Each structure stands twice: as C-alpha cells, then as structure tokens.
Amino acid sequence: MIYGAMKLSIGGPLKLAFRPWVEGLENVPAEGPAILASNHLSFSDSFFLPAVLDRKVTFIAKAEYFTTPGIKGRMTAAFFKGVGQLPVDRSGARGAGEAAIKSGIEVLERGELFGIYPEGTRSPDGRLYRGKPGGLARVALATGAPVLPVAMIDTEKIQPPGKVMPKLMRPGIRIGEPLDFSRYQGMEHDRFVLRAVTDEVMYEIMKLSGQEYVDIYATAAKRRLSEAAKAEKEAAKEAAKKEEAAKKEAAAKRAAAAARERIEGGAVPDGKPDDPDGANGAERGGAAGVGRPGGERSGS
Secondary structure (H helix, E strand, C coil): CHHHHHHHHHHHHHHHHHCCEEECHHHCCCCCCEEEEECCCCCCHHHHHHHHCCCCEEEEEECHHHHCCHHHHHHHHHHHHHCCEEEECCCCHHHHHHHHHHHHHHHHHCCCEEEECCCCCCCCCCCEECCCCCHHHHHHHHHCCCEEEEEEECHHHHCCCCCCCCCCCCCEEEECCCECCHHHCCCCCCHHHHHHHHHHHHHHHHHHHCCCEECCCHHHHHHHHHHHHHHHHHHHHHHHHHHHHHHHHHHHHHHHHHHHHHHHCCCCCCCCCCCCCCHHHHHHHHHHCCCCHHHCCCCC
16 A cells, blocks of 8 residues: 555656656566566666556665664655665675575565666666676575566666756666576575576676676776775875975075075175165264264364
C-alpha cells in the first residue's frame, strides 16, 4: 500500500516532468521473481526505473538513509522504505555483501523483482565499470531467477554531483532480454563462475547503454580521482606559495635597485642631501659668532 502511494505521488509527477523513454518493457515478466541488473549513473536511477514498471522492484540502500536522527532523518527513512529500499549496513565490506545477498534472496523468494547495481556504486564519469561478482551472481545462482540487464541512459545529466536543481530532460531506459544461468546452478561458491556470470551481465549492459567499458572497479576509479584531485590541490597550493615568494623577491630586488639609484645620484649613506650652503653653512656661521646675538664678533 505504501509503495503504491509513493509510486503514485512520486512516479507520476516524475514521468510527467521528465518523460523518460523506455525500450524492452515486454522483457519484464508479469509475475514471478527476476533480477534487474542495471548500470548506475545517478541517485535518480532508483526512482526512474520503478516509475516505468507496473510491478514493485526492491533495491538495497545504505543503512545511513534509515538511521539518521531527527525529523529529517525519520522522513528520509520513511521515504526510502516507501519506495521499496532495503537498508544494508556497509560498515564492513564482507558484512555488507552478505546482507545484500540475503536481502536479495528473500525478495526473490517472495516472487518479486529485485534491483541491483553490479558496479557497487555510481560511475564517477559516466563510463561503465567492472561488476563486482559477489552480490549479483550469488543471488542469481542461489535462486535461479532470470537476470534482466538494464541500461539507464543520461540520468547523470539530470542532476550532476553538486547540483541542487535537476535539469529537465528525457532520460532513457533499455531493458534487455532475460539471461538464464541455470547451467551454473549449485556453483555459487566458485569464484571463476561468479566472475563469468558477472562479466556476461556487464557485457549485455554495455551493449544496451553504449558506454565505454573500464576493466577496474568504480570504487578504485573514485579513489584514484580523489587522490588526483588532492594532488592537484596540493600542487596548486605549492605553486601559489612559489608565486608569492617570487613576488616578494622581485619587490625586494626593485627596492634594492631604487636604493642604488639614489646613492649613485648623489645621496649620502644616511639619506640626507649634501647641502653645504644650507643647514651645514648656517651651522658654520653660527660657530663663528658664538656668544653674541646677530653673530656680532667680540671686540667690535
């Protein structure tokens, strides 16, 4: 009931405002379990895909969305629960993976749709990254549910990182034909099989999305980008220090050059002008008439 109300209140306006185009809806089964394995470009992916489906689809989300204190935190938790998100504690990598697998199996055993992002996180640059073999493949092999590759298109352009207001444009969704991995049934603990299943799904997603494929994990790519940004910031800071030091050195050189010009132009070391007929002359004249006003000499 809550999911239906949330879909009506959010999905309806979302479709009306952005008018997402969809291909392959006929590949989604009308009933029974299925896994929707999608690329991940934007936070909004988990809203656009459910908005175009008639059936409920459940994704997993980080537990922080459900445990933040305060009124805002409770509203956020209610919202994510309403749109079919399941909390997963990501404080430990292995624990998070096991929790995601367990949640996915439970959803599929109820005969529902389970959504998952094999990349594990959003793409940092719009490219498609290597899929993580633990979650998707293990859930698929443990349940025997078909896997539908899904390509989200241009959702990252609607609200890029750091932007508050979304851009009104039409994103796209392509849903591929179901993939059957029953040939690997009972081999969910074989890491080579898990890798093969994941790679096959990622290849189908790549064909649907047209993205450039990068054979590293998105988390590693984000770490490299973060390190590069940090190094660039440090380099800029160091360059600014050098520039400031160069300015100070140039100012000191100009001051020294000006001082030399004054000296070479007749200035004395203490900076006073040589004025024999002025103050110094008056001093000499004063010395000659010491003791009498007006400079009169004694004996006149």
